[in-house]
Amino acid sequence: MSHVPRVLILPGWQNSGPEHWQSRWEALYGDERVEQDDWQHPRRGDWMARLEEVLLADERPALLVAHSLGCHLVAGWAEHSQHTGRVQGALLVAPPDCEREDFPPQLHNWRQVRRGRLPFPSLAVLATDDPYGSLERGTELAQQWGSDLVIAGARGHLNAASGLGDWPEGRALLDQLSRST
Template sequence: MIAPVLLIPGWHNSGPDHWQSRWQSAHGFIRVEQHNWDLPLRGDWMIQLEEAVLTHPDAVLVAHSLGCILVAAWAAHSIHAHRVKAALLVAPSDVERPEMQQMLHSWSPIVRERLPFKSMVAASRNDPFCSFMRASVLAQTWGSSLADCGMSGHINTESKLGDWPEGFALLQNILKEKNGH
């Protein structure tokens, strides 16, 4: 049986041309919906992720941007984190930057605990929201492997990646490793 894939968008959600939305349409992946995409509150978002994981056990998480920060916070607090099989964490946003703290005050500090499941951080070398060095440090503290996505910006719609086949290949690798292939 193939694990359910939960898509965890970041701040403002992922629009129709974002690779997450394309993957949802093409593969039937499940988007974790939030009550307010524009004024994200960490506690509220954590509850939504908790409910999604309880509804879809043995899930693989595919998070983008603020969604990566959410996964780290949720995993550190949930007694159900063991229900997640793996996570692909794409372009984590650095919510500790001074210009972000006022807008996303409930998200700082970033939780820096080892994730209790296999994970990979996919990071770009020219992401305007998180330096590659910072993403590398987050990957290390989360116990995640690191995928260098080159000069891909924030790995979002503006990056013009389309269906982002390279990212889908990373997900397939995580699924194969999870299933012991």
Template sequence: MRLRRRYGGAAPVTATPLVLTVPGWTGSGPGHWQSLWERAHPRRFRRVEQADWENPRLGDWIRTLDDAIAHASRPVVLVAHSLGCITVAHWAAVHARPVAGALLVAPADVERADTPAPIRPFAPVPLRPLPFRSLLVASTDDEFVTMERAEHFARCWGSELVPIGAAGHVHTAAGFGPWPRGERLLDEVCAGER
């Protein structure tokens, strides 16, 4: 199933965008695809570095993301994983700075009954349409979000859903290292494709 939303007149990003990586709870370790992309392309990628990865505070995470976007000297594309996707949705609900697009990977469903205590304050998940083009990547056996919930987020956010089969939480423990398919999806977001 693919959900599409095209933004009328949305043009490809003409300048080389700054890709801001937005990790989830506990950050992305050295073997995580976000970290590998940052090391491989240091001029293209910059991490949104949170002060406390273990005990996230929603307001702090939103402010840190907003500061990173505000201080970018060129168009911004967001690449978020897990709780980072929920942070992007919260940010977009209260801020209007321009963002060229986003790749949202394995959003954590913080409304589940078994949500770990440190990330429960990120609920409820904002369900307003995102004001920029986005792809939402979801797996059929993610322990942090069901495919049905991922589809719901995609519909509400106006994201195109990209199902990738049984891929767990699309992180290091699920066997994801460099993840070239993810880089191709990012290139599509930057080029305004889909």
């Protein structure tokens, strides 16, 4: 079994468009996106089953690179899967506050947040001005998940609108996480 991990990209609600750093990482580094059947009306169970399927389809260990709702996918999957040992680590970028009053109704089955400690190393990256979750809530989640925390400054939702381009700082964090496992 190869010990070089593959990188699995876990976009959030509505997927990551061509200018999003996750899409750029696919093109630059050959990372693999976990494609979901329904990006508009995501069902947690369906997304978790798809992640499990992709992880089991290849015996190599994986690094998970999650953005937004993808962070909650990692937490939910880790709580239920018997295969968490296949994951070497997770980069959790801009987890939204799923318990907010103005959380989109089509995401209703994500409102119950999974708060258990992740069984693998993780690094949460938060902005100070994320419109989908306060720094306080993000920090609380990171602590509950047992994630190390990186504050990225005033960068919005750390998505394409944040103007991150290829986001080399994020890739350096993933490399750091990979070396620490």
